[in-house]
Amino acid sequence: MTPVPAEPTLGAVAAAVLPAQPAPAPDPWANLRRHTSARIALGRAGSSLPTTEWLRFAADHAQARDAVHCALDVPAMQATLAAEGWPTLAVASQATDRAAYLRRPDLGRRLDEASAARLRAAATALPAPPDLVIVLGDGLSALAVHTQAPGLLAALRPALAGRFTLAPLVIATQARVALADAVGAILGARLALMLLGERPGLSAPDSLGAYLTYDPQPGCSDAQRNCVSNIRPEGLDSATAAHRITWLLTEAARRRLSGVALKDDSGTPLLPRTA
Numbered sequence: 001m002t003p004v005p006a007e008p009t010l011g012a013v014a015a016a017v018l019p020a021q022p023a024p025a026p027d028p029w030a031n032l033r034r035h036t037s038a039r040i041a042l043g044r045a046g047s048s049l050p051t052t053e054w055l056r057f058a059a060d061h062a063q064a065r066d067a068v069h070c071a072l073d074v075p076a077m078q079a080t081l082a083a084e085g086w087p088t089l090a091v092a093s094q095a096t097d098r099a100a101y102l103r104r105p106d107l108g109r110r111l112d113e114a115s116a117a118r119l120r121a122a123a124t125a126l127p128a129p130p131d132l133v134i135v136l137g138d139g140l141s142a143l144a145v146h147t148q149a150p151g152l153l154a155a156l157r158p159a160l161a162g163r164f165t166l167a168p169l170v171i172a173t174q175a176r177v178a179l180a181d182a183v184g185a186i187l188g189a190r191l192a193l194m195l196l197g198e199r200p201g202l203s204a205p206d207s208l209g210a211y212l213t214y215d216p217q218p219g220c221s222d223a224q225r226n227c228v229s230n231i232r233p234e235g236l237d238s239a240t241a242a243h244r245i246t247w248l249l250t251e252a253a254r255r256r257l258s259g260v261a262l263k264d265d266s267g268t269p270l271l272p273r274t275a
Helices: 010-017 051-069 074-083 098-103 113-125 142-160 179-187 238-255
Strands: 088-092 132-137 169-173 191-197 208-214 225-231
Touching: 051 142, 074 088, 074 142, 074 169, 088 113, 113 179, 132 142, 132 179, 142 191, 142 208, 142 238, 169 179, 179 191, 179 208, 191 238, 208 238, 225 238
Parallel strands: 088 169, 132 169, 132 191
Antiparallel strands: 191 208, 208 225
16 A cells, blocks of 8 residues: 655745744843843843743742732741740731731731730730840741741841840731831830831842831831841842841940931941940
8 A cells, every 4th residue: 555645744834935034143131131130131022022021021920929918827937936946926917817918008017906915915024125026027928038037037146146135036917017116115125126028029029128126116117217128049148138137236226226327337347235
């Protein structure tokens, strides 16, 4: 039997009919893209973006949305910190769920009554008002707290030892930056340090921010705080962040102020601790 010839493939037909296409010109921006995760040199397909860039954008956008809506696993975080010797207290803001948190920023700045009562009870058990309370807040990226906070705390612990007395570490859900002011005021702390999940970017869904306030009280403004931002492996590493934070805390305690009056000169050596 005479064999039936195979049908030509679409690729073979196209190769026979269409003229050969020149190889695409090298992308002059490609070398620069190796040095940053910023969205540069995206290219163009007609009047739009290339398919690859559309897909990359969609994936990054999905990661950012997931980071905003993902809940902080408080029991898992407490277990992780307990294994490192950190005593913890769990509190919550007056935002009862994520929808309320996103729509009502003011609720995220205030403790709910049960949490306030828990902190008042903890304050009476302390031998003296602490120098510093550290608060872990989910903020807009619980992912940042899960991935960056343990390493930052490990770097901070030896730097803070001998300089500050610490309150139990507070883990706060549906938290805004100013929630640390209420926590610090109830515990009578001289300083409050909020480690908060920052607003995700398209290339940074897991960035942690550190906000410190001297004499924390409800109603403190952002001008009364110092911030160390973008704490993550691709940004500010834990060791460098811990050095900057410790410098700012030490100077805030020495000068009895924080915020716009305290500039980050952490490139200079830390001053000896004063009595």
